[in-house]
Amino acid sequence: MKPTDISTPDHFHRVVDCQWACPAHTPVPQYIGLIAEGRYAEAYMVNWEANVFPGILGRTCDRPCEPACRRARVEKEPVAICRLKRVAADHKGDIAGYLPERTTKTNDKRIALVGGGPASLTVARDLAPLGYQCTIFDGDPKAGGMMRTRIPHFRVPEHVIDEETGYVLDLGVAFRGGTRIDSMKTLLAEGWDAVFVGAGAPHGQDLALPGRNEAHANIHIGVEWLASIWFKHVTRIGKRVVVIGGGNTAIDCARSARRLGGEDVRMVVRSRFGDMKALAWEKDDVQREGVVICNDLVPREITHDNGRLTGVNFEPVTSVFENGKRTLVSAGPCNISPAMTW
Structure with missing residues (x-):
């Protein structure tokens, strides 16, 4: 053997x-x-x-x-x-002695990295010690991408992001914040030896529901709304808030809503409580902060009064599992109103 x-x-x-x-x-x-x-x-x-x-x-x-x-x-x-x-x-304490040393010799290869999030930072972390001259371009002022702008700071303090992105930048990686790349043709014309595109996926999933467009002023997409909080475009919220979804982003939105003034904040989820995508400790945290989780409900219609949001109609469902695959079976109509008032 x-x-x-x-x-x-x-x-x-x-x-x-x-x-x-x-x-x-x-x-x-x-x-x-x-x-x-x-x-x-x-x-x-x-x-x-x-x-x-x-x-x-x-x-x-x-x-x-x-x-x-x-x-x-x-x-x-x-x-x-x-x-x-x-x-x-x-x-961990001081780990300076464990990190790669900043190289003093280059191989004269220039690498452009589009996007300042974890993908580009990881590539730069691996290439810089080998002598590659890495330059990261990002439209945001600081490195980190969605780690910085889409995750609330009550979950990840900004000093942690500064520290861990700093380990990469300190290897000799150049960061050009506030520089949005809108033309690959223009970038390639600058004579880079290679270009890495790590622009990420910063847009959330919308719902094509009746009334969605008419009441758009008071409806927001999760990850984009979280970014608006980081950039201080959003500093407050109405007293009654409904968050549709049961994942980690929905949890972040619900907890952020509580911090911005939401008094009656509810999460409405199409799955059972135990089947939610959010982690168990996150569900515990959001409930401790006074958020009510409503399970087994699927949104069907957004109601409004001449564009003023008045509510969301939901349909109760039951989860039926067959061969490991879930099917949602209707259990009758429901309404939560008003859904959100900003």
Whole structure:
């Protein structure tokens, strides 16, 4: 029998379920072991090599690793892998000695990176130590992309974003904030050796409902509304707010609405409470802040009075599962009114 080949990470990916489930294939057992020994800086660097932004991910990751955790086979809950990532980030201390040194030699290759979010920052992190001259262009004034402008700061403090984007920029990466790239032809004419486009997907999903266009003044798309808060275009909200959706963005919108003056804030979700996309601790947090979660309701119509939003009509549904696939079955009409008043 041939000896086990451990020369590549593939072996460990296949036998360590949590590591295989992680999109970045972060060596989970390795950094948890380092944390157990109190070696937080080294644990942080294991994460930094794999996923670049441990302090941010430790607060925001959807944690696909945890449902795969084998500990859940013998105990009620899996290991708190994501929270441990934050533990390493919060207790790491000074890691300057662990980071790559800023290179003094270049290979005379100029790389343009469009977008200042995690994709471009990751590419720059990998290329700058090799001598590539990386320049990041972004329409926003500071690096971070959607990590900075679409995640509320009560979830990720801005100093954490400054710190972790700073690790990349300090490698000699140039950042041109407030510079929006509208023409690839113009950019390519500047003689770059390569161009990486990491512009992201900053637009949320709209709902094509009757009344949507007529009442548009008081209806907002989640991620775009969160960006408006960061840019201080939005500083307050009406007392009665309905958030349609049950994911992490919806949770962020509901909690932000409470902070901006919303007194009666409700989340309306088409799935059952246990099937919501939002994480369990996020559902707990939003409920502790006074947000009411209404489940098994599908929006059908937005009502208005000559363009003034008056309510949203919902249809109660029941989730029926067959062969692992969910079907929503109607259970009759419903109305929540007024839905939102800004």
